[in-house]
Amino acid sequence: MKKYLLISLLTGATHAAHAEMPVPVKEEIRTLLSRLENSGCEFNRNGSWYSGAEAKSHLLRKLDYVDGKFTVKNTEQFIDMAASQSSSSGKAYQVRCQGAAPVNSAVWLKSQLQHIRSATR
Template identity: 35%
Template sequence: MVGSLQALDSPAKEEVDHLLEAVSKSEARFIRNGKEYSSAEGAEHLKNKLGQAGSRVKTAEDFIQGVCTKSYLSGKPYLMKNKDGTTTEVGPWLTKVLEEYRKGR
């Protein structure tokens, strides 16, 4: 995994780090293939998956689209289950997080 993050240019690495932190610190449950995980476990899964993606991930958008949207095995979208019980797809959620991060820089 470290190799993949090191391969990203500095702005992309900062953005991916921010996205992983956003997942980890969210108060939502991470849903993968119908099973719920803590937000920290979800972020760890995405980190591991990033490591497997290798050089295919060059930008934060590559990370969101290629790693964070769905399960490679089942094709089911990753979801975030909010405290109120509603769910949000992780890909669009992270796209909004990235947009806000870029506005703030």
């Protein structure tokens, strides 16, 4: 009986240590990824170019994965930890818009984030 109580307490402590991502952060990330989806830009992941919709889908999966491991406190943390490079190869993601030179996704996403935030002020 004591063994089960100890396991329950430890399991509860582990779940309590991981808080949910704040709703405003999750909404801001989804807005940012929708902006990527509708931008007409392409997203490079591990040497292949994908549409904005495919990029959004991939990054939402990474968001779910990262959020399952620890609490994402802000959108910049999500960009730095999940949306700037491949977790398998370590290669930086890139965004290419209307034939312009590709830029690292972290630069593009943080720039778009600034636009989103200034529009909501």
